[in-house]
Amino acid sequence: MSDRRQFITGAGLAAFTGLGALGVLYGAKRTWDMLPSVKAAGFTTIDVSAAQENVLVTEMWRGKPIFILKLAKDAKPASAPNGNDANAYDDKRLLEIDGSKYLVVIGLCTHLGCIPAYYGDENKFKCACHGGEFSASGEVLKSPPPSPLVIPPFKIDGTKLVLGEQGPEYKKLVADGIVA
Amino acid sequence: MAHFDKAMPFSNKWMDQRLAVNTLQRVLSTEYWIPKNINFLWAMGMILAATFGILVVSGIFLLMYYVPDASNAAAFDSVNYTIMSEVGYGWFWRHIHGVGASLVFLIIYIHMFTGIYYGSYKRGRELIWLSGMGLFIVFSAEAFSGYMLPWGQMSYWAGMVITNLFEGATPDVLGGALNFPHFVEWLRGDYVPGQAFLGRFFMLHVLLMPLVIMGLIVLHFGTLRIPHVNNQDGEEIDFEESAALWKAGRKKEAKVIPFKPVFLSKDVFVMGVYFILFFYLVFYHFEFAMDPVNFDPADPLKTPTHIYPEWYFLWSYEILRPFSKNVGLIWFAFAQGILMALPFLDRSPNVAPANRRGLFGIWFWLLLIDMITLTIMGKLPPTDPTFAMIGKVAAITFISLWVVLPFITMIEKPVGGKK
Numbered sequence: 144m145s146d147r148r149q150f151i152t153g154a155g156l157a158a159f160t161g162l163g164a165l166g167v168l169y170g171a172k173r174t175w176d177m178l179p180s181v182k183a184a185g186f187t188t189i190d191v192s193a194a195q196e197n198v199l200v201t202e203m204w205r206g207k208p209i210f211i212l213k214l215a216k217d218a219k220p221a222s223a224p225n226g227n228d229a230n231a232y233d234d235k236r237l238l239e240i241d242g243s244k245y246l247v248v249i250g251l252c253t254h255l256g257c258i259p260a261y262y263g264d265e266n267k268f269k270c271a272c273h274g275g276e277f278s279a280s281g282e283v284l285k286s287p288p289p290s291p292l293v294i295p296p297f298k299i300d301g302t303k304l305v306l307g308e309q310g311p312e313y314k315k316l317v318a319d320g321i322v323a
Numbered sequence: 324m325a326h327f328d329k330a331m332p333f334s335n336k337w338m339d340q341r342l343a344v345n346t347l348q349r350v351l352s353t354e355y356w357i358p359k360n361i362n363f364l365w366a367m368g369m370i371l372a373a374t375f376g377i378l379v380v381s382g383i384f385l386l387m388y389y390v391p392d393a394s395n396a397a398a399f400d401s402v403n404y405t406i407m408s409e410v411g412y413g414w415f416w417r418h419i420h421g422v423g424a425s426l427v428f429l430i431i432y433i434h435m436f437t438g439i440y441y442g443s444y445k446r447g448r449e450l451i452w453l454s455g456m457g458l459f460i461v462f463s464a465e466a467f468s469g470y471m472l473p474w475g476q477m478s479y480w481a482g483m484v485i486t487n488l489f490e491g492a493t494p495d496v497l498g499g500a501l502n503f504p505h506f507v508e509w510l511r512g513d514y515v516p517g518q519a520f521l522g523r524f525f526m527l528h529v530l531l532m533p534l535v536i537m538g539l540i541v542l543h544f545g546t547l548r549i550p551h552v553n554n555q556d557g558e559e560i561d562f563e564e565s566a567a568l569w570k571a572g573r574k575k576e577a578k579v580i581p582f583k584p585v586f587l588s589k590d591v592f593v594m595g596v597y598f599i600l601f602f603y604l605v606f607y608h609f610e611f612a613m614d615p616v617n618f619d620p621a622d623p624l625k626t627p628t629h630i631y632p633e634w635y636f637l638w639s640y641e642i643l644r645p646f647s648k649n650v651g652l653i654w655f656a657f658a659q660g661i662l663m664a665l666p667f668l669d670r671s672p673n674v675a676p677a678n679r680r681g682l683f684g685i686w687f688w689l690l691l692i693d694m695i696t697l698t699i700m701g702k703l704p705p706t707d708p709t710f711a712m713i714g715k716v717a718a719i720t721f722i723s724l725w726v727v728l729p730f731i732t733m734i735e736k737p738v739g740g741k742k
Contacts, residue, residue: 206515257626
């Protein structure tokens, strides 16, 4: 076989097998993709009208705990080791639903993902794992957590909250740089 | 067609004509030469092969009743109820599998440190080291994926934390170019570890990883063939000359012994001692390989107060933990990769035991002590400042040791007494 023929045969074979390999790789990648049913289950609607002031409600969204807290007018933390002792009620991170202010966050510490507990008398969250603390608006009061509790994408619909959808209020928080 | 002489079916001659069994036997065992100048540490390879075999067999029995179903604690119950209390001798396979997984790492570490101590990773033996490190990595993946299967609290949260590592750096670095939250979700097939996650880790554990391990074991043996195993003095042996002496009956003068039956008889003795320990643990102290926290079913709404990996991952966990997220990730990746580079970081041509190599001897013992320190500190909760500090110092020591290695080996004097 001439060099030229050998080259053309080799290149043709390589091109076709390469094409096949790419196809298989794509198929393998798609097999590992999130199933449509899992994605469809990624939306949770929560009615917040029954919430009581300063009592933490824990819901679940996408397998993660969601903290919902109706704030009292005075939600100043009892102490703030890092000096951030502002009244949590005035925080821009809160959502206004039906005239009341709510904290809606993913209930996982931003340090290593433990679930903090809420202490109503002190107006703060404390994490048992590594001692991190957050205010009632989710701001860090004591490290190691590097950032505030995360606000999930949401849409406000009357007294209902749809988690997983991005409503105008959520987009505004993003535009204001409060949500990354 | 080849010519076949008449022979009794299945007799040695008949088999040899069809399958070259005598040649195979000769090449693979009776004329595969091992130096005489070795000690019990040279038996670790066969101990590992045997332990892997036991893990495969016990795994086959566990596989018959295990259910990879993340809903309603079905996977958890299939292990902790069905296998442990319903299946006859189910407890036996599970304890063998758990103890074996732990001991296999103990032996891997002994095997690795033996190689480092005697310099068995250079002058022709680089590929032995590299394929061995490949085995270490795949065994780690195998151990981690297996740890997910009982779907207890430690399985779930270890799965959460370890897959979170693939998120990369925090979003504020390079405008988020090194932050991959969607990659983590893709890896899990869900927002959190769930059914898709359990299913794919089940597949990895029972099929893909074992296949890769078997392939790598063959490669590891293959890389050993031409350079042969090292010996206690790092002596360069003329294997052909020595083998000829042995075959001529001058066994005393030969520096080598055949793998079968001579070396194997030593191996089997060491294995016997090892399996006494192995089954003592299986029957009387299996609990060391069974974390009590993992006897609670996975609960996405409740984190265990203190999350830690199995003992064999603690040293690398402790290199991740004392630092901030981004720095910790860099050093963690460094620690995983740097051992691979050992044959190229050791700049000295000496193949000799560490204690005859001056500074390298000190380096070796420091590395061993440091990794044991990291292991102990990794198990302790990070809340105690003294232990956290010791852990941090040990992590920095580990990194520094690898940085200085090329320099101390470059100035190393040639070891005398090379025969």
